[in-house]
Amino acid sequence: MFKKILIAEDQQCANLSVQKVLEELDIQNVDYVYYCDDALAKIQKSLRENNPYDLLITDLSFEEDHYTQNIKDGKELVKIVRQKYPDIKVIVFSGERSNGVVDNLFKEYQIDGFVHKARHDAKELKQAINAVNNNQKHLPQDLQRSIKKMNTYELSTYDLKLINLLAEGVRQKDIPEHLQNDNIKPNKLSSIEKRLNLIKVSLEVNSNEQLIALCKDLRFI
Numbered sequence: 001m002f003k004k005i006l007i008a009e010d011q012q013c014a015n016l017s018v019q020k021v022l023e024e025l026d027i028q029n030v031d032y033v034y035y036c037d038d039a040l041a042k043i044q045k046s047l048r049e050n051n052p053y054d055l056l057i058t059d060l061s062f063e064e065d066h067y068t069q070n071i072k073d074g075k076e077l078v079k080i081v082r083q084k085y086p087d088i089k090v091i092v093f094s095g096e097r098s099n100g101v102v103d104n105l106f107k108e109y110q111i112d113g114f115v116h117k118a119r120h121d122a123k124e125l126k127q128a129i130n131a132v133n134n135n136q137k138h139l140p141q142d143l144q145r146s147i148k149k150m151n152t153y154e155l156s157t158y159d160l161k162l163i164n165l166l167a168e169g170v171r172q173k174d175i176p177e178h179l180q181n182d183n184i185k186p187n188k189l190s191s192i193e194k195r196l197n198l199i200k201v202s203l204e205v206n207s208n209e210q211l212i213a214l215c216k217d218l219r220f221i
Contacts, residue, residue, distance in 0.1 A: 007032040008039040008058040036071035113138035
């Protein structure tokens, strides 16, 4: 299990909650900060003293106050830590609800785990810490479901064209005209309706609005 952990969280209640989870996991060497600049300073100091942190648990959002900060938010902190200190594991503990944003944290920022701040977040945070300790990634259940949906149905260029037109505000009955102008087939309304219905069934959404939201959330459009 991790020997030394740093918590970066500006809300005192959330900070104390994370500390309690770590106590229950019998992790004794825990430091906490309320500012991203302080988090980076502690990481740098720990490395100078040859006593580095194994894990950083950080929020994404940090409220501004009268203390001027160079590092404005958790994303920027994670980016710096990943670039300069890649051996430190990173779990993001945040109220962020967008699956697209969370997915991007894994892909672009190379985080090891994400936990939503929610009703049962203490339990999930324990699961995340155990998973990351075992060199596994921890993804939220809703993100896992969304990725599974997309993996079981591969969107074609034609599919994305239809969804993009809907997202741009084009009414379904007007899509044939747009496809005909671009010489894209099939462009009959009946074919378009069948295709959109197949996509919605495959991705388990009930409406065009939900389809657009899902694709935007996962940054397919």
